[in-house]
Amino acid sequence: xxxxxxxxxxxEWRITLEDGSSKSLVPDAGPVSRIWAGVGGLIAGLVxxxxxxxxxxxxxxxxxxRKVIHCLKVGMALTAVSLFYFMRPLYKGxxxxxxxxxxxxxVVLENTVGATIYKCSNRVLATTLxxxxxxxxxxxxxxxxxxxxxxxxGASVFILxxxxxxxxxxxxxxxxxxxxxxxxILTFSLVTVSGYRVDKLFDMACQRISTxxxxxxxxxxxxxxxxxxxxxxxxxxLISRNMDKLANSLDGCVDEHFDYNxxxxxxxxxxxxxxxxxxxxxxxxxxxxxxxxxxxxxPAHGRFxxxxxxxxxxxxxxxxxSCACCVAALNSCIDSENQAPxxxxxxxxxxCLKVSSSSSSVLKEVAKTIKTMKRSSSVEFLVEEMSSAVQxxxxxxxxxxxxxxxxxxxxxxxxxxxxxxxxxxxxDVIPVVTLASLMIEISxxxxxxxxxxxxxxxxAEFKGEVQEKEKQNQPNINRIVASQLNDDQQTVKALExx
Amino acid sequence: xxxxxxxxxxxEWRITLEDGSSKSLVPDAGPVSRIWAGVGGLIAGLVxxxxxxxxxxxxxxxxxxRKVIHCLKVGMALTAVSLFYFMRPLYKGxxxxxxxxxxxxxVVLENTVGATIYKCSNRVLATTLxxxxxxxxxxxxxxxxxxxxxxxxGASVFILxxxxxxxxxxxxxxxxxxxxxxxxILTFSLVTVSGYRVDKLFDMACQRISTxxxxxxxxxxxxxxxxxxxxxxxxxxLISRNMDKLANSLDGCVDEHFDYNxxxxxxxxxxxxxxxxxxxxxxxxxxxxxxxxxxxxxPAHGRFxxxxxxxxxxxxxxxxxSCACCVAALNSCIDSENQAPxxxxxxxxxxCLKVSSSSSSVLKEVAKTIKTMKRSSSVEFLVEEMSSAVQxxxxxxxxxxxxxxxxxxxxxxxxxxxxxxxxxxxxDVIPVVTLASLMIEISxxxxxxxxxxxxxxxxAEFKGEVQEKEKQNQPNINRIVASQLNDDQQTVKALExx
Numbered sequence: 001x002x003x004x005x006x007x008x009x010x011x012e013w014r015i016t017l018e019d020g021s022s023k024s025l026v027p028d029a030g031p032v033s034r035i036w037a038g039v040g041g042l043i044a045g046l047v048x049x050x051x052x053x054x055x056x057x058x059x060x061x062x063x064x065x066r067k068v069i070h071c072l073k074v075g076m077a078l079t080a081v082s083l084f085y086f087m088r089p090l091y092k093g094x095x096x097x098x099x100x101x102x103x104x105x106x107v108v109l110e111n112t113v114g115a116t117i118y119k120c121s122n123r124v125l126a127t128t129l130x131x132x133x134x135x136x137x138x139x140x141x142x143x144x145x146x147x148x149x150x151x152x153x154g155a156s157v158f159i160l161x162x163x164x165x166x167x168x169x170x171x172x173x174x175x176x177x178x179x180x181x182x183x184x185i186l187t188f189s190l191v192t193v194s195g196y197r198v199d200k201l202f203d204m205a206c207q208r209i210s211t212x213x214x215x216x217x218x219x220x221x222x223x224x225x226x227x228x229x230x231x232x233x234x235x236x237x238l239i240s241r242n243m244d245k246l247a248n249s250l251d252g253c254v255d256e257h258f259d260y261n262x263x264x265x266x267x268x269x270x271x272x273x274x275x276x277x278x279x280x281x282x283x284x285x286x287x288x289x290x291x292x293x294x295x296x297x298x299p300a301h302g303r304f305x306x307x308x309x310x311x312x313x314x315x316x317x318x319x320x321x322s323c324a325c326c327v328a329a330l331n332s333c334i335d336s337e338n339q340a341p342x343x344x345x346x347x348x349x350x351x352c353l354k355v356s357s358s359s360s361s362v363l364k365e366v367a368k369t370i371k372t373m374k375r376s377s378s379v380e381f382l383v384e385e386m387s388s389a390v391q392x393x394x395x396x397x398x399x400x401x402x403x404x405x406x407x408x409x410x411x412x413x414x415x416x417x418x419x420x421x422x423x424x425x426x427x428d429v430i431p432v433v434t435l436a437s438l439m440i441e442i443s444x445x446x447x448x449x450x451x452x453x454x455x456x457x458x459x460a461e462f463k464g465e466v467q468e469k470e471k472q473n474q475p476n477i478n479r480i481v482a483s484q485l486n487d488d489q490q491t492v493k494a495l496e497x498x
Numbered sequence: 499x500x501x502x503x504x505x506x507x508x509x510e511w512r513i514t515l516e517d518g519s520s521k522s523l524v525p526d527a528g529p530v531s532r533i534w535a536g537v538g539g540l541i542a543g544l545v546x547x548x549x550x551x552x553x554x555x556x557x558x559x560x561x562x563x564r565k566v567i568h569c570l571k572v573g574m575a576l577t578a579v580s581l582f583y584f585m586r587p588l589y590k591g592x593x594x595x596x597x598x599x600x601x602x603x604x605v606v607l608e609n610t611v612g613a614t615i616y617k618c619s620n621r622v623l624a625t626t627l628x629x630x631x632x633x634x635x636x637x638x639x640x641x642x643x644x645x646x647x648x649x650x651x652g653a654s655v656f657i658l659x660x661x662x663x664x665x666x667x668x669x670x671x672x673x674x675x676x677x678x679x680x681x682x683i684l685t686f687s688l689v690t691v692s693g694y695r696v697d698k699l700f701d702m703a704c705q706r707i708s709t710x711x712x713x714x715x716x717x718x719x720x721x722x723x724x725x726x727x728x729x730x731x732x733x734x735x736l737i738s739r740n741m742d743k744l745a746n747s748l749d750g751c752v753d754e755h756f757d758y759n760x761x762x763x764x765x766x767x768x769x770x771x772x773x774x775x776x777x778x779x780x781x782x783x784x785x786x787x788x789x790x791x792x793x794x795x796x797p798a799h800g801r802f803x804x805x806x807x808x809x810x811x812x813x814x815x816x817x818x819x820s821c822a823c824c825v826a827a828l829n830s831c832i833d834s835e836n837q838a839p840x841x842x843x844x845x846x847x848x849x850c851l852k853v854s855s856s857s858s859s860v861l862k863e864v865a866k867t868i869k870t871m872k873r874s875s876s877v878e879f880l881v882e883e884m885s886s887a888v889q890x891x892x893x894x895x896x897x898x899x900x901x902x903x904x905x906x907x908x909x910x911x912x913x914x915x916x917x918x919x920x921x922x923x924x925x926d927v928i929p930v931v932t933l934a935s936l937m938i939e940i941s942x943x944x945x946x947x948x949x950x951x952x953x954x955x956x957x958a959e960f961k962g963e964v965q966e967k968e969k970q971n972q973p974n975i976n977r978i979v980a981s982q983l984n985d986d987q988q989t990v991k992a993l994e995x996x
Contacts, residue, residue, distance in 0.1 A: 053668075060667055067667050075660035078683070079652045082691045086648050099688055106659075106684045150584050154577045161604075162573035169558055169565050170551075185576070186604045190597055193580045282823075286784040322830075325780075328820070329827040332939060397928065430895065434935040437928050441830055 069227045070111050077105050077222045081215065097207040104215025109223065113301075114231035114294030116223040120216045121297070122180030127212055130184045131205045133160075134191035138201060153192050161185050175293055232295035232304050235288060239313050239320075240370040242281045243449070246320060247363035249277025250327055250442065254356035257334045257435075258349040278331070281324040288317045303373055309459040316370075316452045323445035330438045333431065344432055351389070351396045355439050358386040359446045366453045375457050375464040383450060390443050393436055567725045568609050575603050575720045579713065595705040602713025607721065611799075612729035612792030614721040618714045619795070620678030625710055628682045629703045631658075632689035636699065651690050659683050673791055730793035730802050733786060737811050737818075738868040740779045741947070744818060745861035747775025748825050748940065752854035755832045755933075756847040776829070779822040786815045801871055807957035814868075814950045821943035828936045831929065842930055849887070849894045853937050856884040857944045864951045873955050873962040881948060888941050891934055 061068045081101050108119045141152040167173045168181045191205060295310040362382045369376045456462075559566045579599050606617045639650040665671045666679045689703060793808040860880045867874045954960075 053670075057664065057668055061664070068664065071660040071664040074663045074683075075656040078659045078687055079656045082652055082655050082687065083648070085691045099692060102687050102691065103684060106680065106687065150581070154580055157580050158573040158577045161576045162569040165569040165572045166555065166559070166566065170555055172551075182604065185572075186601060189576055189580065189600050189604065193583045193600065194597060282819075283783065285781065321780075322826070325823045325826045326830070328823045329936065329939070332820075332824070332943075333935070430931055430935050433928055433931045437831070437932040438827065441827065445830075 066227065066229055067111075070229065073222050073226055074105075074109055076226075077109055077218055078102065080218060081105050084214070097204065097211050100208055100211040101215040101218075104212050105219055108216065109219045112229050112231035112234065112291075112294055113223050114291075114296070114298045116219055117297040118294055119179050120220060122177060123183050123212060124209075124216055126177075126180040126183035127187045127209060130187035131191055131209060134188045135201065135205065137192055157189050157192055160188055228301070230295075230298055230301050230304075231291045232298050232308060232310060233302060235291035235295055235310065235313050236304070236370065238284065238288065238291065239316055240367045242284060242317075242320060243363055243367035243370070245277035246281050246324055246327065247360035247367065249324075250330075250356055250363070251360045252277070253327065253331050253334060254352060254439070258345065258353055278324040278327040281320050282328070285317065285321065288314055305460075309456060312452070312456045312459055316449065316456060319445065319449045319452045323442060323449060326438060326442045326445055330435065330442065333434050333438060344429060348393075348396060348432055348436070351393050352436065352439065355386070355389045355393050355443060358382065358389045359439070359443050362386050362446050362450060366450055369453060369457065369462070373460070373462050375462045377464065379450065383447065386443055386446065390440055393440065397433065397436055564725065564727055565609075568727065571720050571724055572603075572607055574724075575607055575716055576600065578716060579603050582712070595702065595709050598706055598709040599713040599716075602710050603717055606714065607717045610727050610729040610732065610789075610792055611721050612789075612794070612796045614717055615795040616792055617677050618718060620675060621681050621710060622707075622714055624675075624678040624681035625685045625707060628685035629689055629707060632686045633699065633703065635690055655687050655690055658686055726799070728793075728796055728799050728802075729789045730796050730806060730808060731800060733789035733793055733808065733811050734802070734868065736782065736786065736789065737814055738865045740782060740815075740818060741861055741865035741868065743775040744779050744822055744825065745858035745865065747822075748828075748854055748861070749858045750775070751825065751829050751832060752850060752937070756843065756851055776822040776825040779818050780826070783815065783819065786812060803958075807954060810950070810954045810957055814947065814954060817943065817947045817950045821940060821947060824936060824940045824943055828933065828940065831932050831936060842927060846891075846894060846930055846934070849891045850934065850937065853884070853887045853891050853941060856880065856887045857937070857941050860884050860944050860948060864948055867951060867955065867960070871958070871960050873960045875962065877948065881945065884941055884944065888938055891938065895931065895934055 084101065085098050104123065108116060108123060110116045110119060137153065137156045141149045141156075144152060164181045164185050168178055173181065191201070194201075194204075292310045292314050295308070298304075298306075300306045362379065365376050365379050365382050369379065582599065583596050602621065606614060606621060608614045608617060635651065635654045639647045639654075642650060662679045662683050666676055671679065689699070692699075692702075790808045790812050793806070796802075796804075798804045860877065863874050863877050863880050867877065
C-alpha cells in the first residue's frame with residue numbers, strides 16, 4: 001500500500017460512472033516501485049513462512065524435549081570427535097582415516113539406545129567381515145596375474161553386491177542386519193577396489209576399523225549415559241498410553257451418544273478428542289514394530305530385563321487394533337443418520353453406558369497393569385462385571401419387543417388389520433441393536449486384550465499386587481520373629497550367666 | 499544311531515526288571531563318537547536351516563522377479579564404478595576421492611526410481627550447500643588466529659549439527675530432506691574439520707563433488723533405463739489391487755456366511771484367502787505413504803504426468819481402510835457364536851448376497867477405473883443398483899417381524915398371556931440385524947471410496963470410456979471426410995484439366 005500513496009501524491013484523475021458515483025484513477029506505479037513492492041511482498045511472505053516454520057519447530061521441541069536433547073547429543077558427539085581430530089599425535093597415528101570416526105558418529109547416533117546399538121554392532125561386524133573377505137579376494141586376485149586381477153575383483157564385487165542386496169529383501173535378515181548389509185557392500189567394494197592401488201592395505205584396514213571403533217564407542221557412551229532414550233521403554237509407554245486412549249475413546253463415543261443433558265453446541269468440541277484415541281491405536285503399527293525391533297538390542301534397563309518379551313507387546317498392539325476397528329465401526333454407527341427413537345435410546349442408555357464404562361475400566365486397569373508392571377487383583381473382578389453388564393444388555397434387548405409393541409395395539413381382533421398392527425418398527429431398533437451388538441463384540445475383544453496382557457504378565461513375570469504387599473509384610477514378621485528369637489537367646493544367655 | 503551300533507558290538511549287558519521284562523544296557527558312547535554325533539547333528543541342523551533359508555529366498559525371488567533385477571542392477575552399477583576406478587587416467591585425475599563414487603552408488607541406488615532420485619538430489623544438494631558453508635566457516639576461522647580456530651570450528655559444528663538434526667524431526671523437512679540433512683551434517687563436519695589439515699581444500703571439495711556427481715549420474719542411468727521400477731506405478735497398482743482384494747474379501751465373507759451348499763469341511767480353506775484381503779488393506783498404510791513420498795520425485799512416465807495427484811491416492815487408501823475396518827467388524831460378527839436361526843438367515847440370504855455383490859461390483863468397477871485410468875460409464879448405474887439393494891434390505895428387515903410373530907400366535911384373545919406371546923425373539927435377530935446394518939454402513943463407505951476415486955479422476959483428468967470411443971471413431975470420420983474432400987479436389991482438378 002505504501003507505494004500507492006506515494007504514487008498518488010501528484011495529479012488526481014477522476015472518472016464519473018453512469019450511476020453517478022465517481023472513482024479516482026490511480027496511475028500505474030512505476031517499474032521501480034513495482035519491483036520494490038514485489039520484493040517487499042516476497043520478503044514479507046518469506047518472513048511469515050519462516051515464522052510459521054519456527055513456531056512449529058518450537059512446538060515440536062516443547063512437545064517432546066527429549067528430541068532437543070537428542071540434537072544436543074549429536075552436536076556434542078560430533079564436536080568431541082572433531083576435537084579428537086585436532087590432537088596432532090592421534091591424527092598422525094590414524095592418518096586421513098580419522099574421517100571415518102566422524103562419519104560413524106553422523107550415521108550411527110540415533111534417537112534411541114536400541115537403534116544406536118543396532119547400528120553400531122551392524123557397522124562394526126559388517127566392516128570387519130567385509131574387510132577380511134576383501135583382503136582374501138585381493139590376495140587371490142594379486143596371485144592370479146595382471147590380466148585376471150580386474151576380472152576377479154569385478155566379478156567378486158558383482159556377485160557379493162547382488163547377493164547382499166538380495167538378502168536385504170528377506171524379512172529375517174532385514175530385521176536384524178539391514179544396515180549391516182549396506183555397510184558390508186560398501187566396505188567390501190572400497191577395500192577390494194582400493195586394494196589395487198594402495199599397497200599398505202592391511203595397515204589401512206586396521207586404521208579404518210580402529211577409527212570406526214572409536215566413533216562407535218563414543219556414540220555408545222553418549223547414547224547410554226546422557227539422558228538415554230530406551231526404545232523398549234518407549235514401546236512400553238506407547239502401548240499403555242494407547243490403551244488408555246482406546247478406553248477414553250470408547251467411553252467418549254458412547255457417552256456422547258447417550259448424553260441428553262449437554263447442549264449440542266458442546267458436541268462440536270468432542271469429536272476430535274474422542275476420535276484421536278482409536279485412530280492413534282490404528283495408526284501406530286509401524287512405530288510399534290520398529291520400537292520392538294530396536295528394543296531387543298538393548299541391555300537390561302530400569303524395570304526391563306535383557307530378555308524382556310518385546311514381541312508380546314506387538315501381540316497386545318494387534319489385539320488393541322482389532323478392538324479399535326470395532327470402536328471405529330461403533331463410531332460411524334453412532335454418527336450415521338438413522339437414529340433410534342428417543343424413548344428406545346433412553347430405555348437402553350443406562351445399560352449401554354454400563355457396558356461401555358465397564359469395558360473401558362477393564363482397559364484402564366489393564367493399562368495400569370502394564371504401566372506399573374504389577375498384576376492387578378481387580379482385573380478379574382472387572383472382567384466379570386463387564387460380562388454381567390453384557391448379559392444385562394442382552395436381557396434388556398430381549399425385553400425390547402414389549403416396549404415396541406404395546407399390548408393394546410397387538411391384540412386386535414380382526415385378521416385383516418394384521419399387516420399394519422403386527423409391524424413392529426424393527427427398522428427403528430436397528431441402530432440401537434447394532435450399537436449393542438458392536439458393544440458386545442467390543443467387550444469380547446477387550447477380553448482378548450486382557451488375555452494378551454495376561455500372557456505378557458506371565459512371560460515378564462510381573463509381580464502381583466497382593467504378593468507385593470505380603471512381601472512387604474514378610475520382612476516385618478521375620479524381624480519380629482528374629483527379635484523374639486534374639487530375646488530368647490538373650491534370656492538363655494542371661495540364664496547361663498547366672 | 500550309527501555310533502551306538504558300533505559301541506554295542508562287544509559284550510551285551512542285560513537287566514531284568516521287576517515285571518519280568520529284560521532291557522539291554524547300552525554302554526555309554528565314547529567321548530570321540532559323542533563329539534562326532536554332536537558335530538554331525540550341528541551340521542545337519544545347519545544344512546537344514548540353510549536349505550530353509552535358501553528356499554524362502556528363492557520364493558521371494560520367484561514372487562517378485564523385479565527384486566532380483568534390482569540386485570543385479572546394484573551389482574552392475576558397482577562393477578561399472580569399480581572398472582572406472584581401474585582406469586589410470588581417471589584415477590589420477592580424481593585422486594583418492596574416487597572412493598566417493600563407490601560410496602554414492604552403494605548408498606543412493608534404491609529399489610524405485612523415485613527413491614533413487616530423492617536420494618541423488620538430496621545428496622548433491624546437501625553436499626554442495628554444506629561444502630560452500632564449510633568453506634566459508636573455514637575461511638573465517640583461519641582469519642581469526644591460531645587460538646580461535648578450533649573454537650570457531652567446534653562451535654559451528656556443534657550448532658549446525660544440532661540444528662540440522664532437529665530439523666529432521668519436523669514432518670515437512672523429514673518428508674523431503676531427511677537424507678539430505680544427514681549428508682549435510684556429514685559433509686559439513688568432514689570439510690570443516692579436515693580443512694584444518696588439508697591445504698588444498700578447494701581442490702578436494704571440487705573433486706569430491708565431481709565424484710559424487712559421477713556416482714549419481716551412473717545411478718540415475720541404471721535406475722531410469724534398466725527395467726525401471728516406478729514408485730508411482732507401484733502405488734497405482736497397489737491401490738487398485740487392494741481395492742480388488744477388499745471387494746473379494748467382502749464377497750467371500752458374506753458368501754461363506756450364507757452358503758448352505760458347501761460342506762463345512764471346505765470352509766477351513768476359505769478364511770485365509772478372504773481374511774488376507776481386508777488385512778492387506780488395513781496394513782498397507784506405511785507402504786502407501788512412502789510410495790507417494792517417492793512418487794513426487796519421479797518424472798512423467800507411462801500414463802502418469804509429472805504432477806500426477808499422488809496425494810489423492812493416500813485419500814483413497816484412507817477411505818479403503820475405513821471400509822476395511824467395517825469388513826473386519828462384519829467378519830467378526832459372522833464368526834461370533836451367536837447365529838441367527840436358519841429360517842431367518844435363509845429369508846435374508848438373497849438380499850444380503852445382493853447387497854454384498856453389488857457393493858463389491860462397485861468396488862471392482864472403481865478398481866478397473868483406476869487400473870485403466872478411464873472413467874467408467876457404468877459406475878453410476880452400479881452405485882444406483884447398490885442403493886436400491888440397500889433399500890430392499892431395509893424393506894426386508896421391516897418385514898422381518900411378520901416372519902417372527904406368526905399371526906396365529908399374536909392374535910390371542912386374553913390379555914394374560916401377553917408376556918409370552920408378544921415376546922418376539924429379538925435376540926435371535928440381533929446377528930442378522932447387525933450384519934445387515936454393517937452391510938449398509940459398508941455400502942455407504944463404498945460410496946465414499948467412489949467419491950475419492952471420482953476426485954482422482956477429475957484431478958488426473960481421466961478420459962471417459964465413451965469419449966474414448968468417440969475419439970476412436972473421430973479419426974475415421976475425419977479420414978472419410980478427408981478422403982471425400984480429396985476425391986472432390988481430384989474431381990475438380992480432373993474437371994479443370996478437361
